[in-house]
Amino acid sequence: MTTQKILADRPSRVESMTGLPCDQVDRLVLLVYAHHPFEPARRHALGPYRAVVVVLLYLRHNLPQTLIAELFGCSQPTVSRLVARLMPAITSVLAPVAARTEANELRSTVRVDGFLAPTGDRRKDTYTSGMYSGKRHRCGFNLQVVGSWHGTLVLTGKAQPGAMHDAKAWHESGLAAILDGRLHADGGPGGFADTAYIGTGLYVPTKKAQGQTLTASAREFNKMIAAQRASVERVIAHLKNWRVLSSGYRGLLDRFGPVLGAVTKLEIYRTS
DSSP, X not given: OOHHHHHHTOOTTHHHHHSSOHHHHHHHHHHHHHHSOOOTTSOOSSOHHHHHHHHXXXXXXXXXXXXXXXXXXXXXXXXXXXXXXXXXXXHHHHHHHHHHHHHHHTTSOEEEEEEEEEOOSOSTTTTTTTXXXXXXXXXXXXXXXXXXXXXXXXXXXXXXXXXXXXXXHHHHTTHHHHTTTTSGGGTSOOEEOOGGGTTSSSBOOOOOOTTOOOOHHHHHHHHHHHHHHHHHHHHHHHHHTXXXXXXXXXXXXXXXXHHHHHHHHHHHHHHO
């Protein structure tokens, strides 16, 4: 299928549907089908462009697959097959962009924080399996995020149970190993975080001891840390715009990892 035919299938309002500029969606569609060719011999319910948009719409707005199927005039199993087939393809073709971003941004000081991606109470052992976060009073995954100084996503770690403390999740997610030798304590550019990351090697605010007050210098130091950390809050806010991470993931829990991987690559691609 030619480039002109693929792009001719572009739906209207593609930017609001996907959260990506139209030219970025065009490039992504062409990349996907350059590495994972469309099978012309088979009959397809949707053309190649709309097939990719279906996956992006699912990740961006977290709509039920039955609703997406109704919007695109196909069946729910078709939407499910497209998500299963094209989501790994999208992750794969965007991996070089993410790798370049990681290599560039980890030369500078990074910002670290975590947030809960809700999953709902869908299993009888949810509370005993560690998915319930007492801090946030919801079930979900603890996601660790590394952002750049200018407020763009650099890395996300492997999803951890929601009950896990941020400091432990930082290590278990694999991010601590990636930044090993790059933190302030190791003479590297390091990173800034909040008091949940005490003992990790990141720069954190001075914690007030019980019954004592902070000195003026400690308050000034904490103010500086807060100013430095503001950019990672913007990173998380933009990441949550991919509603599959913020409005309640409905898929199988053991398939959340590929979803997080795809959203991470897409958000890095969006800001690249």
